[in-house]
Amino acid sequence: MNPPLTYTDSGLYCPAGDFFIDPIRPVKRAVVTHAHADHARPGSESYLACAVGKPLLRMRLGSESDFHFLDYGETINLGGVNLSLHPAGHMLGSAQVRLEHKGYVAVITGDYKLGHEPTCQSWSPVECNLLITESTFGLPVFRWPPEETVVRQINDWWRDNQAKEICSVLYGYAIGKSQRVLAALDDSIGSIFTHGAIEKGVQAYRDSGVALPDTKHVASAESKQDFRGALVLAVPSAHGTTWMKRFGQVSTAMVSGWTMIRGWRRRRFMDHGFVISDHVDWPALMRAIRLCDPEEVWVDHGYSDIVARYLNDTGRKARAVESKMSRIEEDQPQSSPAASEAYQ
Amino acid sequence: MIHFAELYTRLDRTTKTNQKISALIHYFEAADPADAAWATYFLSGNRLGRVIATQLVRTWAAEEADIPAWLFEESYQTVGDLAETVALVVPDGNHHYSKSLAECVCEDLLPMRDLPEADQRSRTLQIWRNTTKQVRFVFMKLLTGGFRVGVSKRLLIRALSKHSGVNTEVIAHRLMGTWESTAESFLRLVDPDEGDSVASRPYPFCLAHAVDNKRSIEQLGEHNEYAAEWKWDGIRGQLIRRQGQTFLWSRGEILMENTWPEIEAAAASLPDGTVLDGEILAAATVGDVLPFDQLQRRIGKKRVGKKLLKEVPVVFHAFDLLEREGEDIRLEPFASRRKKLEALLRKVDPPNLRITQLMQQTAWDQLAKIRETSRQHHAEGLMLKRLDASYSVGRVTGTWWKWKVDPHTIDGVLIYGQKGHGRRANLFSDYTFAVWDGDALVPFAKAYSGLSDQEIRQVDRFIRQNTSESFGPVRSVTPTLVMEIAFEGLRISKRHKSGVATRFPRIVRWRHDKQPSDASSLAELKALLDSPTEPIEQP
Ligand SMILES: [Zn+2]
Numbered sequence: 001m002n003p004p005l006t007y008t009d010s011g012l013y014c015p016a017g018d019f020f021i022d023p024i025r026p027v028k029r030a031v032v033t034h035a036h037a038d039h040a041r042p043g044s045e046s047y048l049a050c051a052v053g054k055p056l057l058r059m060r061l062g063s064e065s066d067f068h069f070l071d072y073g074e075t076i077n078l079g080g081v082n083l084s085l086h087p088a089g090h091m092l093g094s095a096q097v098r099l100e101h102k103g104y105v106a107v108i109t110g111d112y113k114l115g116h117e118p119t120c121q122s123w124s125p126v127e128c129n130l131l132i133t134e135s136t137f138g139l140p141v142f143r144w145p146p147e148e149t150v151v152r153q154i155n156d157w158w159r160d161n162q163a164k165e166i167c168s169v170l171y172g173y174a175i176g177k178s179q180r181v182l183a184a185l186d187d188s189i190g191s192i193f194t195h196g197a198i199e200k201g202v203q204a205y206r207d208s209g210v211a212l213p214d215t216k217h218v219a220s221a222e223s224k225q226d227f228r229g230a231l232v233l234a235v236p237s238a239h240g241t242t243w244m245k246r247f248g249q250v251s252t253a254m255v256s257g258w259t260m261i262r263g264w265r266r267r268r269f270m271d272h273g274f275v276i277s278d279h280v281d282w283p284a285l286m287r288a289i290r291l292c293d294p295e296e297v298w299v300d301h302g303y304s305d306i307v308a309r310y311l312n313d314t315g316r317k318a319r320a321v322e323s324k325m326s327r328i329e330e331d332q333p334q335s336s337p338a339a340s341e342a343y344q
Numbered sequence: 345m346i347h348f349a350e351l352y353t354r355l356d357r358t359t360k361t362n363q364k365i366s367a368l369i370h371y372f373e374a375a376d377p378a379d380a381a382w383a384t385y386f387l388s389g390n391r392l393g394r395v396i397a398t399q400l401v402r403t404w405a406a407e408e409a410d411i412p413a414w415l416f417e418e419s420y421q422t423v424g425d426l427a428e429t430v431a432l433v434v435p436d437g438n439h440h441y442s443k444s445l446a447e448c449v450c451e452d453l454l455p456m457r458d459l460p461e462a463d464q465r466s467r468t469l470q471i472w473r474n475t476t477k478q479v480r481f482v483f484m485k486l487l488t489g490g491f492r493v494g495v496s497k498r499l500l501i502r503a504l505s506k507h508s509g510v511n512t513e514v515i516a517h518r519l520m521g522t523w524e525s526t527a528e529s530f531l532r533l534v535d536p537d538e539g540d541s542v543a544s545r546p547y548p549f550c551l552a553h554a555v556d557n558k559r560s561i562e563q564l565g566e567h568n569e570y571a572a573e574w575k576w577d578g579i580r581g582q583l584i585r586r587q588g589q590t591f592l593w594s595r596g597e598i599l600m601e602n603t604w605p606e607i608e609a610a611a612a613s614l615p616d617g618t619v620l621d622g623e624i625l626a627a628a629t630v631g632d633v634l635p636f637d638q639l640q641r642r643i644g645k646k647r648v649g650k651k652l653l654k655e656v657p658v659v660f661h662a663f664d665l666l667e668r669e670g671e672d673i674r675l676e677p678f679a680s681r682r683k684k685l686e687a688l689l690r691k692v693d694p695p696n697l698r699i700t701q702l703m704q705q706t707a708w709d710q711l712a713k714i715r716e717t718s719r720q721h722h723a724e725g726l727m728l729k730r731l732d733a734s735y736s737v738g739r740v741t742g743t744w745w746k747w748k749v750d751p752h753t754i755d756g757v758l759i760y761g762q763k764g765h766g767r768r769a770n771l772f773s774d775y776t777f778a779v780w781d782g783d784a785l786v787p788f789a790k791a792y793s794g795l796s797d798q799e800i801r802q803v804d805r806f807i808r809q810n811t812s813e814s815f816g817p818v819r820s821v822t823p824t825l826v827m828e829i830a831f832e833g834l835r836i837s838k839r840h841k842s843g844v845a846t847r848f849p850r851i852v853r854w855r856h857d858k859q860p861s862d863a864s865s866l867a868e869l870k871a872l873l874d875s876p877t878e879p880i881e882q883p
């Protein structure tokens with residue numbers, strides 16, 4: 001049986017249902033896995049996405065766009081294709097797309113991670129014939145440390161800086177990562193400030209009913225605000241800019257899966273790196289594939305050639321596919337300031 | 345080992361000198377002298393030498409991580425550092441490894457060398473399983489011998505001096521030469537009352553600053569405040585004659601034994617308590633200096649054969665006197681040291697020991713003209729030394745200046761890219777450049793320095809988007825980018841496709857204004873050959 005999916009210049013396309021998944025160009029009908037810029041792009045005529053991510057998608061795509069929302073697990077039929085969305089655990093409202101056409105099931109993971117955390121619904125495996133998976137961290141060097149350990153390190157680092165009377169600046173991706181980290185911060189230590197792009201996301205999360213510690217928007221702070229001992233959540237592109245001057249003496253740290261690699265940390269001249277990622281690491285990627293148990297895997301979005309070759313080596317049919325996404329800060333090792341500036 | 349790994353992490357995390365120094369002091373204060381001795385040994389750039397073949401390490405790591413060998417190699421390509429790749433791919437161990445640094449080196453690392461392979465493997469795996477990523481990484485750094493953490497010897501000396509109260513010159517001197525990493529020798533190193541009396545111990549070398557666009561010749565002051573001499577293109581050495589023995593040290597503080605028998609023989613005629621600073625050059629006892637590629641034939645030879653001794657004779661060009669009649673005279677001004685050097689060599693006058701000639705005192709513009717002729721003399725340019733300055737330790741600004749001739753430059757086209765290492769792992773930052781030979785591009789130089797971080801990222805992106813072919817780690821790209829490449833010298837080489845080999849190539853600037861067709865030709869490159877000597881094959 002042939003998969004009901006094909007790659008076109010606009011991205012992954014389902015001819016039977018006449019829709020695209022995370023298209024890279026404006027199309028008639030776009031199914032969007034989550035609200036990150038490399039997956040949700042403006043300009044399409046209509047969007048289908050998970051209802052939980054409503055405020056975030058409106059923020060990204062403008063509220064005038066034509067939206068259709070589905071709850072997790074709800075099924076609709078598009079031209080004989082049964083389509084449903086399932087939790088991907090990547091960020092609030094992120095979804096895997098399940099398609100069923102003439103008894104053949106394909107699942108597109110979008111970005112995803114395994115495990116539980118309070119800011120989004122956890123990933124669950126969906127059995128399928130074809131799994132199209134991301135592979136942002138698809139190398140065996142990526143093995144995330146336990147989250148509790150890293151959270152403790154972050155809070156200790158903050159306390160330490162506070163004792164030295166300096167400000168802690170924590171860089172993370174504006175939507176998703178920052179809110180997840182915020183939820184894990186121990187707000188009994190001191191006040192938490194946010195960069196504008198992050199504050200918008202914090203509001204959207206709160207609007208969706210996610211409980212988060214109190215935050216103050218940096219821009220609305222008083223001109224003589226003393227930031228010593230406080231923690232500031234900022235976007236990575238703010239590093240080294242004049243915006244940072246107001247905080248006085250700072251210790252800087254980045255929260256990203258890439259900080260696992262020493263060369264990556266050193267290139268960015270940050271003081272610390274904390275390994276928390278919203279993507280699957282190598283063991284989780286392999287586990288997810290085992291659980292979904294597909295006949296075939298298409299590997300996209302990252303180390304696709306390598307993961308596909310490894311899967312074939314170990315007896316699972318796989319191939320690398322290239323959807324030509326230009327990736328955002330969080331997803332790519334070579335951060336381009338331009339990409340993250342789009343969020344400020 | 346845990347404390348040493350923490351020190352490593354703290355040093356690695358900061359680029360600020362003060363933070364590095366305080367991390368070092370913090371470590372030395374708490375460390376057992378035996379551990380402090382090994383820390384000093386490694387941080388001053390020493391290695392254990394090969395303990396285990398890296399190929400074995402790669403194989404075991406892949407097995408332990410349950411991945412095929414090719415996948416380990418791909419991971420290594422991304423990470424760019426073998427020790428780190430091993431630390432990362434092997435699943436996290438427990439914290440049971442509690443040996444100190446000295447115990448780790450003496451009980452685990454050093455004995456490993458003589459074990460049969462199976463025992464090497466089981467010991468290594470046991471350590472991997474008992475360490476966290478951080479400790480495993482540092483352990484692998486020591487085991488594979490590539491220990492670098494952004495601590496210069498000078499910085500280490502400052503920290504040791506602050507820690508002990510012994511001044512930096514004394515620490516620097518005590519660290520020179522063959523330094524044994526034992527608790528006793530560490531205690532001696534930081535002991536304020538210890539006398540200094542090891543016959544072989546050299547003095548720290550005085551290094552020169554460059555006269556360049558930033559610091560022009562006019563800013564140096566009056567020409568008559570300086571002595572000028574040729575800057576020879578040889579091997580810097582310190583020749584010591586004490587207690588009837590001769591020691592010849594390289595600038596990298598390696599004792600050069602049996603490599604330069606003529607010089608060792610000549611040194612026997614020096615009086616005890618003499619230390620000379622100078623340059624080893626290929627030249628007959630009378631006559632011109634030969635080009636560097638001739639001297640190169642003798643480097644790396646364990647034993648020098650009769651034929652080579654005859655073809656490439658060497659001399660020691662003395663240019664400074666540091667110790668006379670057993671007395672350290674480094675604090676005397678250059679002019680007075682020079683006089684004593686002249687008097688000494690006039691008295692003994694051994695063959696193979698020459699004194700470097702000073703230029704007659706001439707104005708800057710005349711010196712500039714002399715400098716233009718450097719290449720004909722097989723010199724790199726001129727050295728300018730302040731007549732009233734003492735012999736300083738390390739690179740102190742204002743006493744010695746090197747005024748090199750402008751390097752050759754050629755516009756090359758970028759044709760291959762490869763990922764860098766360390767800070768540039770994951771970025772395509774090692775490049776191969778080509779020149780035109782008819783309508784074909786032939787590679788002539790590999791360069792990986794000279795661009796800003798931002799430019800490196802731009803080139804990286806270009807390479808990723810314009811790869812036409814990849815073979816292993818090397819990406820072949822559509823010839824588009826033109827860069828100006830500078831190099832110090834050029835020689836004929838049969839091993840290179842272009843027929844020539846460049847010395848110290850580096851990128852001067854990115855020529856955004858040029859198209860690939862504007863790049864230089866092979867003929868233009870060959871026209872820069874220093875002296876059309878016969879091709880010399882390297883060993
Ligand atoms: Zn995403």
Ligand SMILES: [Zn+2]
Nearest residue numbers: 036038111331
């Ligand atoms: Zn993504």
